[in-house]
Amino acid sequence: MNSIQLSLSxxxxxxxxxxxxxxxxxxxxxxxxxxxxxxxxxxxxxxLVLPPVVIGYLLLALFSPSGKVGSTLxxxxxxxxxxxxxxxVSAAVVGFPLFVxxxxxxxxxxxxxxxxxxxxxxxxxxxxxxxxxxxxxWPGILSGAALAFARxxxxxxxxxxxxxxxxxxxxxIPLAIYAELDSxxxxxxxxxxxxxxxxxxxxxxxxxxxxQGLHKRKMESES
Amino acid sequence: MAIAARIAVQNSKLSLMLDPAHFRTRNLSFILKQxxxxxxxxxxxxxxxxxxxxxxxxxxxxxxxAAASLKETISELSNEFEKSGRKTQVQFxxxxxxxxxxxxGALADVFxxxxxxxxxxxxxxxxxxxxxxxxxxxxxxxDKSSFRLRNMKSLALANEQVPAGKYARAAFAHLHIPxxxxxxxxSSVRDVLFIVAxxxxxxGVVYATDxxxxxxxxxxxxxxxxxxxxIVYSVGLLRPEGKEFYDLLxxxxxAATKHGFIDIRKQ
Numbered sequence: 001m002n003s004i005q006l007s008l009s010x011x012x013x014x015x016x017x018x019x020x021x022x023x024x025x026x027x028x029x030x031x032x033x034x035x036x037x038x039x040x041x042x043x044x045x046x047x048l049v050l051p052p053v054v055i056g057y058l059l060l061a062l063f064s065p066s067g068k069v070g071s072t073l074x075x076x077x078x079x080x081x082x083x084x085x086x087x088x089v090s091a092a093v094v095g096f097p098l099f100v101x102x103x104x105x106x107x108x109x110x111x112x113x114x115x116x117x118x119x120x121x122x123x124x125x126x127x128x129x130x131x132x133x134x135x136x137x138w139p140g141i142l143s144g145a146a147l148a149f150a151r152x153x154x155x156x157x158x159x160x161x162x163x164x165x166x167x168x169x170x171x172x173i174p175l176a177i178y179a180e181l182d183s184x185x186x187x188x189x190x191x192x193x194x195x196x197x198x199x200x201x202x203x204x205x206x207x208x209x210x211x212q213g214l215h216k217r218k219m220e221s222e223s
Numbered sequence: 224m225a226i227a228a229r230i231a232v233q234n235s236k237l238s239l240m241l242d243p244a245h246f247r248t249r250n251l252s253f254i255l256k257q258x259x260x261x262x263x264x265x266x267x268x269x270x271x272x273x274x275x276x277x278x279x280x281x282x283x284x285x286x287x288x289a290a291a292s293l294k295e296t297i298s299e300l301s302n303e304f305e306k307s308g309r310k311t312q313v314q315f316x317x318x319x320x321x322x323x324x325x326x327x328g329a330l331a332d333v334f335x336x337x338x339x340x341x342x343x344x345x346x347x348x349x350x351x352x353x354x355x356x357x358x359x360x361x362x363x364x365x366d367k368s369s370f371r372l373r374n375m376k377s378l379a380l381a382n383e384q385v386p387a388g389k390y391a392r393a394a395f396a397h398l399h400i401p402x403x404x405x406x407x408x409x410s411s412v413r414d415v416l417f418i419v420a421x422x423x424x425x426x427g428v429v430y431a432t433d434x435x436x437x438x439x440x441x442x443x444x445x446x447x448x449x450x451x452x453x454i455v456y457s458v459g460l461l462r463p464e465g466k467e468f469y470d471l472l473x474x475x476x477x478a479a480t481k482h483g484f485i486d487i488r489k490q
Contacts, residue, residue, distance in 0.1 A: 065422030082407055082423035164407040164423050165382075179408065182319045182384040 002168055003176035004196050010084070010172055011153040014091035015145050018099055022148070023141060026103035027129065031115070048097035052157030055093055059162045063089070086163030087170040091152025099148035102208075106140020107133060109219050139218060143211035150204040154197065173197050284310035285468050286330055288321040290337040290386070290456065291411035292356070292430050296479045297335065303478075304468055311468070317411035319384040325461070332465025335472070337412075337430075338386035339457040347459040351473060354456040355485040357431040358390050360444040361419055370426065370443040377405040379418040379427035386454075387412040391428035394451040416440070430454070432483040455487065 025044060029037055047055055063070045063080040070081055080086045110133060118128040156174040163170035165179060177193050180186035257265075285304070289297040294315050301311040314321065314331075322341035325331050335353070336342060342350055362370050380402070381388030388408075395402050405424070409415035412429050416437050419427035426443065434442050460469045476486040 060421060070422070081421065082418065160410075164379075164418055165410075166405070166407050169405075178410075179382055182317070182323055182382060184384075 003171050003173050003193065004200075006087075006168065006170075007153050007172040008200070010087045010091050011095075011149045013088045014095060014152045015099075015149045017088065018092045018096050018148065019141075019145065022096060022099040022103055022144065023134075023137075025100045026107055026137075027133065029100070030104050030107040031129075031133065044097055044100050046097075047093050052090075052094060052155060053161060056090065056158035056161030059086075059089060059093065059158060063162065081162060082164045082166070082170075084163070084169050087155075087159050087172060090158035090162050091155050094155050094158060095148030095152035098151050099144040102144025102147055103137060103141050106137045106143070106215050109215075110136045111222060114222070136218065136222065137215075139211040139215035143208045143215065146204045146208035146211065150201050150208075153200065153204075282310075283330075283464070284312040285332050285465055287311060287313045287333045287335070287465070287468060288325065288329075288331040289313060289315055289335040290318045290321075291315045291413045292337060292387070292433050293335060293456070293479070294413065295436065296482050296484065300471060300475065300478050301468075304471055307467075309467070315411075315413075317381065317385040317387075319382070319386070320410070330462075332460075332462045333468050333472070334459045334461055335456060336386070336459070337454065337456055338389065339455050342457055342459045345459060345461065347461055348463065349460040349469070351458055352455050352487050353458050353472060353476065354479050355487050355490060356454045356456070356483075357448070357485075358387070358394060358446040358451055358454065359429060359431050359434050359442045360426050360446075361416070361429055361434045361437065361440040362426045362443045363419070363422075364439060364441045366425070367441045367443055372444055373400060375403045375426055377407070377424040377426075378403045379407045379409055379415045379424035381412050381415050381428070382408050382410060385409075385411060387415070387429060390451040390454060394428075394446045397450040398446075435483050456484070 025040065028034065029041060029044075060081055061067070063073065063086070065071055065074050065079065065081055070079070073079055078085060080089055114132050114136075115128050118132050119125075123131065153172070154174055155172075156178070159170065159172060160175060160178075165171050165175050171179070173193050173196065177190050180190050180193075287297065287301060297313055297315070301313050305311055316324075318336035318338055318341050321329075321331075321334065322336065322345070325334060325345060334342070334345070334347075337356075339352065360370075360372070380391055383389070383392070392402075407418050407424050409418055409427075412433050415427040415429050416433050418424055420437055420439055431442065431445065434440060458469060458472050460466065476484075476488070480486050
């Protein structure tokens with residue numbers, strides 16, 4: 001069904017878009033001692049607890065075509081408000097906290113001595129990151145990606161405000177279910193969509209758990 | 224309160240888990256053997272549960288479900304009605320959404336719908352046709368002069384089931400105007416207004432009365448009346464508790480005509 005495909009592609013794009021940002025944020029939180037860390041921690045946790053409608057409203061205020069940012073993006077040919085990208089941005093924002101948390105947990109468990117040894121052997125911070133931290137953290141990164149994907153897939157509040165309901169463009173599974181509630185005889189379609197979302201989420205949780213297990217084994221073999 | 228309850232639960236759970244002997248004996252008397260601190264915590268938790276479940280409930284307010292386009296009118300009338308001492312609770316949404324909620328068991332005393340067909344599937348005590356309206360296309364005021372009916376690139380419409388959406392589709396078909404490929408669907412007629420105001424679509428189809436509530440939008444086109452089924456706002460009395468409000472609506476069409484609605488009996 002159209003909206004299932006759309007949901008998957010929106011979730012995929014959102015996860016891909018936030019992947020480098022999430023890794024960077026997790027590294028900043030775990031591997032630096034900057035004073036800005038507590039502030040960043042709060043900012044990252046915020047979308048997890050803020051009502052999604054508030055997130056949507058803030059994003060729309062930022063990206064609305066009547067504003068500066070929104071009109072510039074429109075001029076560049078990448079409008080976010082009431083557009084496919086809006087659904088992606090909403091999914092990305094709500095999935096981001098889960099993504100970062102999962103990566104920082106796996107980075108925290110990396111033996112700090114390995115990184116210190118790497119530095120003592122003359123590796124730069126960047127080299128240490130790419131040769132030690134990243135290879136050891138990747139199961140955690142993929143586990144976080146699966147969680148963020150699952151969370152983004154189901155976003156309703158932020159999406160309906162920022163992206164609106166445009167069939168084939170921003171009508172993801174939850175928006176399609178909401179629209180079908182009104183139409184008589186929509187029950188079968190709703191049943192399919194509900195079944196699909198449960199199935200997709202169960203698979204994603206399993207994937208996330210598999211990677212968590214992989215991470216654990218990796219940590220045990222290192223020490 | 225909630226925090227206290229949580230601490231209490233955690234404390235009691237913790238002490239149970241710490242002592243495996245309690246599980247072996249399966250004797251509930253261990254609850255009484257808990258340290259005083261834990262017992263106090265459990266007591267606080269129990270009391271807060273009791274307190275929450277005993278929250279005060281007054282007499283039920285008169286519950287009104289009204290079509291989104293009637294927001295200003297019904298808010299004013301319900302404020303007036305409350306001066307008689309009875310509380311009201313008004314819910315505005317698309318008539319189709321409200322009808323579904325009522326069919327699924329939502330408690331409503333009076334239902335005012337923008338399409339009378341939604342009353343047909345309902346058990347009602349009484350009904351009357353109240354108002355009519357006109358269907359228009361709104362655009363941002365700045366774009367009013369450049370608007371071309373047959374050259375719209377994007378359009379905001381109410382969902383298929385929402386009365387405003389149904390009337391709009393009928394009118395477009397009747398006038399042989401193609402609906403633009405880029406169409407954004409609003410959950411109610413007010414949602415359509417919001418989408419146009421935020422720049423989500425070039426134009427949107429709403430009622431004339433809705434257009435009047437948005438100062439930044441202007442009417443670019445008024446659909447001829449014969450292009451769509453006649454717009455009729457019907458009032459249904461669903462429960463006897465709503466009788467006084469139902470009578471007030473019948474007696475005061477001018478509260479609505481003031482906002483641009485058309486009194487159906489004078490038409």
